[in-house]
Amino acid sequence: MANGAMDDASLNTATTSIIGAAVPRIDGPFKATGTAQYTADFHFPNLVHAVPVQSTIANGTIRKLDTAKAESMPGVLLVLHKDNIGKLYRVIPNDFSATSSEARPPFEDTRIFYWGQYVAVVIAETLEQATAAAKAVQVEYDSAPASLKPSLADYAGKRKSVSKRGDVNKAYEEAPVKVDQLYVTPVETHNPIEMHASVAVWDGDNVTLYETTQGVWNAKLAMAQILGIPSENVQIITKYLGSGFGGKLFPWPHSAMAAVAAKRLNRPVKLSVNRRMMFSNVGHRPRCEQQMKIGATKDGKLVALRQDYLNHTSFIDDIDEGCGECTPYLYSVPNLEVTSALVQRNTGTPSPMRGPGAVPGLFAMESAMDEMAIALNIDPVELRLRNEPEKDESTGQKFSSRHLKECLETGREKFGWSKRNPAIGSMRGTGSQAGKILGWGMAAASWGAFRFGANASVELCPNGRVCVRSATQDIGTGTYTIFAQVLHDKIGVPLDRIDVFLGDTAHPEGAMSGGSWATASCIPSLVMACDNAKRTLLRLAVETEGSPHHNHDAAKLELTSGFVHPSDQPYHQGIPFEEIIRIARVSGVTGQGRTVSTFEDPKAKDFSLHSYSAVFVEVEWEPDIARLRVSRVVSVIDGGKIINRKAAANQIMGAVVMGVGMGLLEETRYDQRNGQPINGSMADYLVATCPDSPTIDVTFLDYPDLVMNEYGARGVGEIGLAGVAPAITAAVYHATGIRVRELPVRIEDLLKSNIREA
């Protein structure tokens, strides 16, 4: 694999079953030809456009809102604001059956909590008219001092103990070797290529909301609560998503604005959140400040681990980033404590972003481990291997399937780690890297494995096609294809005879696309639905007069490649399933399936369920001009059984590129006077571009985790990002001698290196 390109041939040889094969996305042609309809692509007769008006202060109240000029402008139909939006409700807090992103519904009162907060919305015949009129809404504020300081260091309040065992303070004091450092990750903004949008269409008392959501079912329940209408009156449709990275898990206030406007005007309304609003109104990864204390014996056995983290949140919601996600179980250490606290700032509400908690948490944890390895003069891979736990020491549970050691050993081998000279700035590139210093660093990582409740309905149709329906959605990762693969595996009809219907709450409740759990959650429901449909079909085959299998024993029949046949005969001697359907005079055969969540599954309760990875990074560094590039990454993933190698490798590669952004580029900056995200555009907020992307080598260990589902799949959406940033900063240290503990690594940091020539 060179430069991120996957070698299809090598992927295909991995397995003969479709489970694990590198199946191209079945929706690929629709996306490539532009026929896939993303939310903002939906258009209806009479549709009108909504453009929000945003606050220009970070804290205070609205004194006066004058819409007269805007209302008189061409094409303007309605201006909604706090005096005329009508009654909207909050979603019941901390009730996980339905969740919203920001507790406040739009225009709840006159208070302003952050720059960019919606204060009104203008609806007009065209987008241009609405945009112009939104500019003409006059808002006067009573501004109050805002809390905007990036640093959270002044926090002196209480801390919550998240995980605790042994006597960490004593053990740390007594430890012969110590690391005590503060690690900081900045605010990062989710920047999925598809921006948020909402298209609202009413039919009487029923509303259909075309949403950009990672959870159509949650959106249905949450929007029903917000609008104060029965949930059966709300339909949510998300056919395709241009990703979300967690920012689209739960509804944001713009959806309610579109819904109310559409109801009021009795016309379809489209509201597209633009890129600039993406930086203020739809979440971000909060800033995290983590004090890490690690104590170890001289031979590298951890004896104490303490993580005290802070993250900022808004004045509206308490969002704990959860930086202690992996700390309690990643390594064996008898004395440990993790504490957390929140610090309020005048920003919008943070929201989960790819690997929430684990990703910033592991930046701190793995950076501290690298510093500990240096303090001990032990190879950093070796240090991790020496601290491999037998069981989850935070819960006492067994690990369902943990192969972190093999990740580390495989990665070490593939990367060529044995050639590493640990002396700073000691390694030189050759060939195209001639004249550059190389830095090599590594990190371990982990992410939880979860299975949530989900339902699916499979239908064997009279035309020989097989349909599956579930109200989950494809966030862009390949869920449509994975559904088709499971159906093909279970029923045998070719992929081009399988129709997958997702992203619509008309279907049975499915899983949310988040936390890397969609695949693991969907599989049991799919398998069960297939089995149930099959059972009914075989029963019809033996019960229906005229069927060639009439009066046979159903237990001795099988469904293979779409044919019903006796188990002891080749499938093509049977008859196509659609024949049975015809003879039985039924409209089709359906089967329902349901997944029980890992939290309710007694079998899963005994296990600590996680994915693991090891990331090895090479940076190339030109000291005279302080130019640094991540040149090579080896990522070894223990993510359970891989269902689709192509889609999975795509996740890991994308995550590595995102990790380069996190390590070297990304930071949302708020102007300290008015709280405006000042780099809120794709030209100013830097993410990695193609030339910034390294050569990426992805390896899946592919051990099935059978506690999760019958294939043993866990999920790989997030694990690929965790570990990249600390491996980069370790490599940067190795190349330059500069330890960066506050991301991103900047040219400013690199200029401080004492090494001036390669």
Added chain:
Amino acid sequence: MNQFNYLHPASTDQAVSSASSDGSKFIAGGTTLVDLMKLYVENPSTLVDVNDLPLAQVESLPNGGLRVGAMVRNSDLAFHPTVKEKYAVLSEALLSGASPQLRNMATTGGNLLQRTRCPYFRDVTAGPCNKRNPGTGCSAIDGFNRTMAILGTSDHCIATHPSDMDVAMTALEALIFIEGPKGKRSVPINDFYKLPGDTPHIENVLEPGELITHVEIPPAISTKQHYLKLRDRASYEFALASAAVVARVEGGHIHSVRIAMGGVGTRPWRAHEAEAVLTGKPATPAHFQAAAEAALRGAKPHTENAFKVELAKRCVIRALKVATA
């Protein structure tokens, strides 16, 4: 975007007369102008489209120089055989800028007049900005100023001139040809841009209605040339510091040299002091270092961009090293 009239003249004369009314603007590739119109920063009442004017030729001149029409696209100029052969610094500069799609649209005239990327300038909801709204103040001085200029700034504006092409053109001592209501004239690029002073909204010597018709690049003093651009990421970002060098080296000594810097000045920055330090001296690291020190001697950093002083020096040194090698 506001309502505007749209004119599509067929001749240069027509274009000039159409554009002399208040609030008129020429539009070429539109990559700067349309962007700023969508942001409500530019609000022209009339757009005069110059795409059909016969200004898209690159021609060699009898004196060995090159005449580049204002409508020559950045991509075409970068890949023009003469440019690649005799003005490599220009080709390198052009190709380091923006993205292929943008370079396919962007024109020579438009590039000369592209506007700063200062985030406060580009956002009408942001705080005050003297360039956008003369007399209101400068938000960058006490705000986000990491990417701002360290040379040629004033108490009224510290915005960086963003162009790469113009830096190479400065090192090549290009002449800008202008046609306006009062006739034709030409201005050396080094006299074309104005320092912000207390009128940062006035960025160059163009009078209302004046059209850039073409640029003439004199024969280069040497083909030993290099453009180096340093930035946070490898592409699609404006320079934090850049340097264009054209050097004539004879017997290991620098006979003559032209140095211009980008990403650090309020205009493309010709480094005469550095050139003086080097002229007649051996092409050695010590002299490059002395030249870089001289180039940045007047630098005035702000709260977040002190690193640019060091970065720009290193940029000049490496560019000199590569060009003279």
